[in-house]
Amino acid sequence: MAEYAAQGKMPEVLFFVGCAGSFDDRAKKITKAFVKILNNANIDFAVLGTEEGCNGDPAKRAGNEFLFQMQAMMNIEVLNGYGIKKIVTACPHCFNTIGNEYPGLGGNYEVMHHTQFLKSLLEDGRLKVEGGKFKGKRITFHDPCYLGRANNEYEAPRNLLEKLDVELLEMKRSKKNGLCCGAGGAQAFKEPENGTKDINIERTEEALETTSEIIATGCPFCMMMMTDGVKAKNAENKVEVMDIAEMIASADDL
Numbered sequence: 633m634a635e636y637a638a639q640g641k642m643p644e645v646l647f648f649v650g651c652a653g654s655f656d657d658r659a660k661k662i663t664k665a666f667v668k669i670l671n672n673a674n675i676d677f678a679v680l681g682t683e684e685g686c687n688g689d690p691a692k693r694a695g696n697e698f699l700f701q702m703q704a705m706m707n708i709e710v711l712n713g714y715g716i717k718k719i720v721t722a723c724p725h726c727f728n729t730i731g732n733e734y735p736g737l738g739g740n741y742e743v744m745h746h747t748q749f750l751k752s753l754l755e756d757g758r759l760k761v762e763g764g765k766f767k768g769k770r771i772t773f774h775d776p777c778y779l780g781r782a783n784n785e786y787e788a789p790r791n792l793l794e795k796l797d798v799e800l801l802e803m804k805r806s807k808k809n810g811l812c813c814g815a816g817g818a819q820a821f822k823e824p825e826n827g828t829k830d831i832n833i834e835r836t837e838e839a840l841e842t843t844s845e846i847i848a849t850g851c852p853f854c855m856m857m858m859t860d861g862v863k864a865k866n867a868e869n870k871v872e873v874m875d876i877a878e879m880i881a882s883a884d885d886l
Contacts, residue, residue, distance in 0.1 A: 633678040633714055643678040645749070646716045648730065650723040651686050652852035658859065659852035665881035666722050666746055673759045677720075683710050689725040692733070694818035701737065704729075708739035722746040722877060724778035724851045725816075731783070745779055747788040747850050747876055754795065763797030764883035771798040772844040774835065774858060775810035776851035789850050792876050796883055801842040811835050813861075815853035836861025840871065847873045 636643055647670070652659040670677050688703035707730075711719075719741050721727050731743035744752070753759035771793055779785050786807045793800055805811045814824070814831030824830050836858060839847045847858050858873045 633680050633683065633716075636678050637714055642715065644676045645718045645720050645744075646711070646714075647677050647679050648687070648719050648721040648723075648726050649679055649684060650721055650726045650852070652856075653722055654684075656852060656856070658855060662722055662852060662855070662875040662877055665875065666877040668881045669750065669759065669877060673753050675753070675758070680710060685710075687726045687729045688733075689729045690818040690821060692729070693816070694821075704734055704737050704739070708734060708737055711739060711741065716741060718742045718744070720744045720746055720749040722850070722852070722875070724776040724783075725853065728778040728782050745783075745785060745788065745850065747779075747792055748785060750877070750880065751788045751791050754792070761792065761795040761880055762883065763795075766846075766879060766883050767797040769798050769846060770801055770842070770844045771796075771846045771848050772801045772803055772839050772842040773806070774803070774813065774839065774847055774849045774854055775807060776849065776854050777810070777812050777816050779850055780810055781808060789848070789876050792880065793848060796879060798846075801844050803838045803842055805838060811838065813851075813854040813857035815857045820853050820856065830861075832857035832861040833864055836865055836867075840865060840867060845871060846879070847871060848876055848879060849873065850876050 649663055653663040685706050686703050688700035692700035719730060724745060727743055727745045754761060773789055773793060812831060813835050849855055855873060855875060862868055862871055862873060
């Protein structure tokens with residue numbers, strides 16, 4: 633973004649990568665897949681790079697409002713300094729926090745989840761999605777809490793999967809009745825409390841019941857939890873966990 637500003641240019645959209653997409657090895661693959669799609673669709677985008685800080689969601693959910701506001705204000709200062717209007721992110725936590733909680737601190741932007749943005753590109757004819765290697769495959773979609781129940785977005789990811797010509801199989805708990813993967817509310821960063829079963833195991837069992845070949849998701853934290861769940865059930869040879877952006881990027885090997 634600093635390079636754009638130096639040239640007096642403004643990108644069509646700012647890609648807010650997020651902590652997971654920047655540092656987690658598995659989530660980095662989602663970031664790269666999404667960038668591959670953006671480049672393929674000739675989208676003029678920029679990233680903040682080293683100027684990007686954590687959106688503050690984990691701190692807020694863990695109860696540290698002071699730290700959240702510090703992190704948020706630093707990002708808002710940078711974003712407003714560049715005059716950013718439109719943001720896209722592959723993380724529902726960034727999407728929810730920047731879209732719903734930054735306005736109260738002076739950060740007003742149009743924020744889109746990457747599935748919403750890709751759907752808009754499809755509708756505008758700037759992106760073509762075809763089944764390719766996923767055509768006819770059995771897929772189930774796990775709704776991220778901060779995309780689904782928190783922001784009522786259930787259709788964008790499913791529309792994209794339908795464009796891939798997959799056989800979409802819903803879990804017994806989906807959409808408004810979906811079950812959390814267990815990572816939200818800063819739970820991803822701590823050990824679970826004692827109980828009879830971890831949430832991600834319960835959710836993975838529901839996904840496996842659909843006999844799907846791929847568990848699709850749209851959140852790096854859901855990706856982490858569902859992948860761990862699949863490993864715990866020794867089902868790595870039967871089912872793969874993929875982000876929708878990865879599926880689109882590799883469907884026709886863009």
